[in-house]
Amino acid sequence: MNRRKDVELFEAIRREYQFGVGTVKGVARKFGVHRRMVREALADAVPKERKRVQRARPKLEPAVSFIDGILENDLKEPRKQRHTAHRIYDRLLVEKPDIKVAEATVRAYVREKKLEIGLSRRETFVPQSYTWGREGQVDWYEMVAELGGERQKVQIFCLRSMASAGAFHRAYPHASQQAFLEAHELAFHYFGGVFHVLRYDNLKSAVQRILRGSQREETARFVAFRSHWGYAAEFCNPARGNEKGGVEGEGGFFRRNHLTPVPVARDYEHLNELLREASGQDERRIVGERPVSVGAAMTLEREHLLPSAKEGFNLAAVSFPVVNPSGCVKVLTNSYSVPLATGTEVEAKIHATYIEVWRQGECIARHERSFGRQQKILDLNHYLEVLERKPGALAGSTALEQCRAQGKWPASYDEYWEVLKQRQGRQAGTHAMIEILLEGRKHGAARLRQAIERALELGCSDKAAVEYLLTEEKLEKKRPEVIEVGALLAYERPQPTMAVYDQLLLNTTAEVIQ
Numbered sequence: 001m002n003r004r005k006d007v008e009l010f011e012a013i014r015r016e017y018q019f020g021v022g023t024v025k026g027v028a029r030k031f032g033v034h035r036r037m038v039r040e041a042l043a044d045a046v047p048k049e050r051k052r053v054q055r056a057r058p059k060l061e062p063a064v065s066f067i068d069g070i071l072e073n074d075l076k077e078p079r080k081q082r083h084t085a086h087r088i089y090d091r092l093l094v095e096k097p098d099i100k101v102a103e104a105t106v107r108a109y110v111r112e113k114k115l116e117i118g119l120s121r122r123e124t125f126v127p128q129s130y131t132w133g134r135e136g137q138v139d140w141y142e143m144v145a146e147l148g149g150e151r152q153k154v155q156i157f158c159l160r161s162m163a164s165a166g167a168f169h170r171a172y173p174h175a176s177q178q179a180f181l182e183a184h185e186l187a188f189h190y191f192g193g194v195f196h197v198l199r200y201d202n203l204k205s206a207v208q209r210i211l212r213g214s215q216r217e218e219t220a221r222f223v224a225f226r227s228h229w230g231y232a233a234e235f236c237n238p239a240r241g242n243e244k245g246g247v248e249g250e251g252g253f254f255r256r257n258h259l260t261p262v263p264v265a266r267d268y269e270h271l272n273e274l275l276r277e278a279s280g281q282d283e284r285r286i287v288g289e290r291p292v293s294v295g296a297a298m299t300l301e302r303e304h305l306l307p308s309a310k311e312g313f314n315l316a317a318v319s320f321p322v323v324n325p326s327g328c329v330k331v332l333t334n335s336y337s338v339p340l341a342t343g344t345e346v347e348a349k350i351h352a353t354y355i356e357v358w359r360q361g362e363c364i365a366r367h368e369r370s371f372g373r374q375q376k377i378l379d380l381n382h383y384l385e386v387l388e389r390k391p392g393a394l395a396g397s398t399a400l401e402q403c404r405a406q407g408k409w410p411a412s413y414d415e416y417w418e419v420l421k422q423r424q425g426r427q428a429g430t431h432a433m434i435e436i437l438l439e440g441r442k443h444g445a446a447r448l449r450q451a452i453e454r455a456l457e458l459g460c461s462d463k464a465a466v467e468y469l470l471t472e473e474k475l476e477k478k479r480p481e482v483i484e485v486g487a488l489l490a491y492e493r494p495q496p497t498m499a500v501y502d503q504l505l506l507n508t509t510a511e512v513i514q
Contacts (some may be wrong), residue, residue, distance in 0.1 A: 007045075182351075344359070391431045
């Protein structure tokens with residue numbers, strides 16, 4: 001019987017005695033309780049605590065020494081390879097088949113014994129108070145999203161203000177250092193300034209090595225980034241996520257309330273727009289015992305943040321690869337095509353979502369960053385000059401295959417290519433198609449597609465026709481001058497007649513020449 005029911009029973013007994021039967025025996029008979037309880041209720045309205053008697057455990061006693069031995073040995077074992085209550089019960093069934101005890105009984109004993117010997121601890125966490133703009137917490141968490149019709153695992157960067165409870169969320173395909181630093185800058189713009197201190201776990205983008213206590217050997221780029229924006233960093237102890245519980249809880253709340261069911265977006269840009277809208281909705285809620293909404297608190301906090309840097313940090317990691325015989329440069333673990341000769345040294349800039357290749361101060365290639373390993377990312381435009389000399393390599397080229405897969409090679413290209421081969425032959429037709437692609441590179445893919453489809457409609461099967469259609473809109477056609485019709489009357493003349501010539505025929509003797 002629980003405490004509430006005891007109190008309610010005592011109240012009923014007291015009222016019945018006072019206003020009802022009026023005798024101890026009568027009250028006991030009516031409620032079906034002992035007279036001793038009636039007297040106890042009359043003496044005090046609050047029931048006394050019952051004494052707990054230590055009962056004998058005849059079924060469990062034979063297994064106690066076996067269970068204790070397992071738990072004592074677990075004190076020396078790795079934390080993640082210790083016995084659970086269910087595992088101990090399984091071992092009992094196999095190693096001590098004569099002992100018949102219920103699993104619930106084993107679970108209850110193991111729970112008590114683990115607390116007694118220190119295998120499990122129930123911690124008490126101390127509530128914290130935060131001043132405006134003082135501390136923010138940073139973390140990554142995972143989610144699944146449907147991007148372009150395909151389900152993908154997405155990494156979400158989260159920076160949460162501990163004073164205002166405002167949070168910034170940003171999606172990336174991979175939790176790389178470039179994404180980590182870029183998301184910081186976007187978060188600073190979102191909050192309108194920089195926090196004095198940011199708290200992290202020991203993620204590789206920031207920490208190179210964990211030293212004694214709270215000391216950390218930070219990565220060089222992270223130190224430079226902190227110095228640029230002027231804030232301090234603090235790190236949690238290993239495997240102690242509760243030390244940044246604010247951002248841990250924020251990730252769970254945001255995922256449950258805004259990312260369930262699985263969000264659907266066209267691409268990462270669209271997904272981040274959805275995340276920004278969700279953050280805007282959260283600005284209207286009131287968190288905990290705070291007197292104002294999250295958005296209002298962020299406005300108050302903005303005055304206490306450090307000012308943003310005048311210029312952004314150079315987020316790109318830089319390397320200097322050399323073009324290989326396949327026309328590619330190797331950046332990290334993948335190869336990216338460039339329109340340069342073999343052996344040329346270039347500068348590769350690695351951003352969060354894309355790769356840029358520079359040569360003599362000019363960006364000569366830009367690719368979407370691949371997070372696979374040993375992948376080749378090729379652009380057909382980078383091989384057109386080579387294919388002009390080797391047209392036979394076009395049909396089976398990997399660059400063309402990737403171009404088709406990305407939807408950059410429409411069916412009209414294949415149709416027109418086939419028309420050229422039928423008219424000019426396989427070699428000459430392919431060469432003409434390559435020259436058309438070279439010319440189209442100057443005008444853009446959309447314009448080239450329009451010109452080829454227009455040429456098919458007109459029945460043209462010549463390279464010159466496509467080149468004309470590419471520049472048709474830019475050609476200047478001189479319009480004739482406007483002339484008043486009345487001014488032309490001065491040039492009017494009567495229609496000529498041939499009658500006067502008939503007189504010549506009358507004065508001439510006709511002779512027949514045989």
